[in-house]
Amino acid sequence: MPSQSRLSRPTRRGLLAVGGALGAGAALAACGGNDKSAGGKAEKASEKSGPWSFTDDRGTKVETKAFPKNIVAFTGTAAALYDYGIEVKGVFGPTKGKDGKPDVQAGDMDISKVEIIGNVYGEFNVEKYAKLVPDLLISNMWEKDVLWYVPEQSAKKIYQLAPSVALWASNTNMEKALQRHAELAAALGADLKAKKTADAKARFEKAAARLRAAAKAHPEIKVMIGSASDNLFYVSLAKMSADTLYFQELGVKFVEPKVDAAGFFEGLSWENVGKYKADVIMMDNRSAVLQPKDIANKPTWAGLPAVKAGQVVPRTTEPIYSYDKCAPVLEDLAKAIESAKKVS
Incomplete structure (x- = not known):
């Protein structure tokens, strides 16, 4: 959330x-x-x-x-x-x-x-x-x-x-x-x-088809949804958010953490950040949380296979729900999966 x-x-x-x-x-x-x-x-x-x-x-x-x-x-x-x-x-x-x-x-x-x-x-x-x-x-x-x-x-x-x-x-x-x-x-x-809305919706539908195809062509690629704070690394459950549930429905394979009572995510201490294996990590892009550059000096983070392979991408954690803004989100994830190597 x-x-x-x-x-x-x-x-x-x-x-x-x-x-x-x-x-x-x-x-x-x-x-x-x-x-x-x-x-x-x-x-x-x-x-x-x-x-x-x-x-x-x-x-x-x-x-x-x-x-x-x-x-x-x-x-x-x-x-x-x-x-x-x-x-x-x-x-x-x-x-x-x-x-x-x-x-x-x-x-x-x-x-x-x-x-x-x-x-x-x-x-x-x-x-x-x-x-x-x-x-x-x-x-x-x-x-x-x-x-x-x-x-x-x-x-x-x-x-x-x-x-x-x-x-x-x-x-x-x-x-x-x-x-x-x-x-x-x-x-x-x-x-x-209006033409702009119609064009944006068509782009979104095309992007959804591309992501579905990418997921089908690369079923071995597993994605982890992450968010970082000073003391904890949060791994989110895909089905709990509208965006990642949709990606999952399109065929994307996600890490499934043991979530907390609220049901959204699991908080891991930094020494346990390697608990789950992932080939691509989607990192929360919001201004209130730490970004990959902020945690680059944490050894356990730097040692993750996806990080070493350069397979860390931003996640638009709170999408702007217009077709114009959601189409690029799907395109970026499709591109990440298409180009990812199996590292986990």
């Missing part, structure tokens, strides 16, 4: 964040896209009127008296909507790095045009949120009925300010998650028949 801070006493949700099983003006909301948008121009919220409704992945029929204009969303979800031409007014979750540049989860969004309600795990400025006069709150869901990056301690206050929409990032696969995000975008005014 997602991440943006290291907690000294992580709760179950915090562990998912750290381990990674698996982040303006008054009418900014659902207005049209620009050249970078995958979906082309969306219908402006100001041009829509009357009541609005959408049934989310909790099974909740979310209703508003007027078409949502002021949307606040988890950064990755906002980035997906942006690719369909839907802009939000505020975001929460990993958005801006210490260098001021957009976090990987911000996608193509211009982060200077959104209000950042919270930038790290556990941070959500309720006062800033209220000042935006939100019509709708949108986030991913890794555990049933729990919106990602909405802090438990202030959730009640937050939910009182606007209706919320939750879409699964686990308990589903990437293909279905993409469909649901597209359906939400369409409900908010996106044109799913």
Whole structure:
């Protein structure tokens, strides 16, 4: 699952964040896209009127008296909507790095045009949120009925300010998650028949076929899903996240760790990092976790066969669920498997 801070006493949700099983003006909301948008121009919220409704992945029929204009969303979800031409007014979750540049989860969004309600795990400025006069709150869901990056301690206050929409990032696969995000975008005014969206979907389907073929041609290649912290190396269970479950359904062979009570991953001490044999290692690419360059001096890591063979690739742990952003994820994994040597 997602991440943006290291907690000294992580709760179950915090562990998912750290381990990674698996982040303006008054009418900014659902207005049209620009050249970078995958979906082309969306219908402006100001041009829509009357009541609005959408049934989310909790099974909740979310209703508003007027078409949502002021949307606040988890950064990755906002980035997906942006690719369909839907802009939000505020975001929460990993958005801006210490260098001021957009976090990987911000996608193509211009982060200077959104209000950042919270930038790290556990941070959500309720006062800033209220000042935006939100019509709708949108986030991913890794555990049933729990919106990602909405802090438990202030959730009640937050939910009182606007209706919320939750879409699964686990308990589903990437293909279905993409469909649901597209359906939400369409409900908010996106044109799913726009050329950019159609082209992106075609690219995704082609990439999925390529990954299936690569997995079939190289059944001997085993992939490990990793995420690093100072004290532990987390090995994730593929079926628990929408992206890796889909890769598994396409035929990719994954290491299967003995997961913790939450069911997402197994935490290994660095002296035990070689517990599982793998030919390719997919490493969590989120800003809150250590990257391969940060752990290069750890002997047990450096000694892994996949590391010595140079078969370590980034994993987009929290995909931006638009076809435009997911197609390259499949292409990169297909390429890694196609070129990998059996080393374990």
